[in-house]
Amino acid sequence: EAQVTQNPRYLITVTGKKLTVTCSQNMNHEYMSWYRQDPGLGLRQIYYSMNVEVTDKGDVPEGYKVSRKEKRNFPLILESPSPNQTSLYFCASSWGNTGELFFGEGSRLTVL
Amino acid sequence: GQQLNQSPQSMFIQEGEDVSMNCTSSSIFNTWLWYKQDPGEGPVLLIALYKAGELTSNGRLTAQFGITRKDSFLNISASIPSDVGIYFCAVSYNNNDMRFGAGTRLTVKP
Numbered sequence: 001e002a003q004v005t006q007n008p009r010y011l012i013t014v015t016g017k018k019l020t021v022t023c024s025q026n027m028n029h030e031y032m033s034w035y036r037q038d039p040g041l042g043l044r045q046i047y048y049s050m051n052v053e054v055t056d057k058g059d060v061p062e063g064y065k066v067s068r069k070e071k072r073n074f075p076l077i078l079e080s081p082s083p084n085q086t087s088l089y090f091c092a093s094s095w096g097n098t099g100e101l102f103f104g105e106g107s108r109l110t111v112l
Numbered sequence: 113g114q115q116l117n118q119s120p121q122s123m124f125i126q127e128g129e130d131v132s133m134n135c136t137s138s139s140i141f142n143t144w145l146w147y148k149q150d151p152g153e154g155p156v157l158l159i160a161l162y163k164a165g166e167l168t169s170n171g172r173l174t175a176q177f178g179i180t181r182k183d184s185f186l187n188i189s190a191s192i193p194s195d196v197g198i199y200f201c202a203v204s205y206n207n208n209d210m211r212f213g214a215g216t217r218l219t220v221k222p
Contacts, residue, residue: 004154035212042214042215043212048210090155092154098204099202099210103154106152
C-alpha cells in the first residue's frame, strides 16, 4: 500500500530536549516536505527536498533541521524544542514538484 | 510569504445543501489545488488545476481555476455527512514551495 509513515504520532517533551520525527515514503517520490498545522493558520511549509542531499527552507524553518540521505526518508529534527513548536506536523511527498502531495497521518508534538 | 485568502472560515450546512468556498491571492499562480482533511488524518488531494479557466469535476466536487490566475473556487453539491472536514486551497509557488490557505471547516448537519 502506498503510504507516508510518520513516527511518533504523539509526543510530549520538555523544552530543550532534542527530538526527531521520522518520515518514510514507499512510493519512490523525489519530492518530500514538512508542514506544521496551527489553528487559523492552515498548513505552513517548514522545509522541502527536491531529491537526495537537496533541501531548502520553506516558510517557517526557524528552529528546525532536516536531512535527506536516502530517497525514502526525510526526518525532521528539533535540536532544542521550545513551547512555540507545539503543533501538529505533517510530512508529505510527491512525484517531482507538481503539488499533488501525499500526506502522512500527522505527528502531534507538545513541548512543555 | 505569499498570502492565500480562503473563505469562508467555517460553514454549518444541512445535509443535501450545496457548498461553495473560494481562495484568492494578490499574486498569479500556475497551479491551484484543493485538499480535504478528515478529522485526525492528513490532507488528501481532491482536485488539481493547471490551466487558467479550467473547470474540473470529481464526483460531487467541482473546482475552477480563475481566469486571472489569482483565484479558485470549490463547490460541493448535495452535501452528505462524510463531507465534514477542513478544506484547504493550495498553490505551487515558485515550482518548489507550497502555500496553503487557512482552511474552511465544514460541518454538515444530518
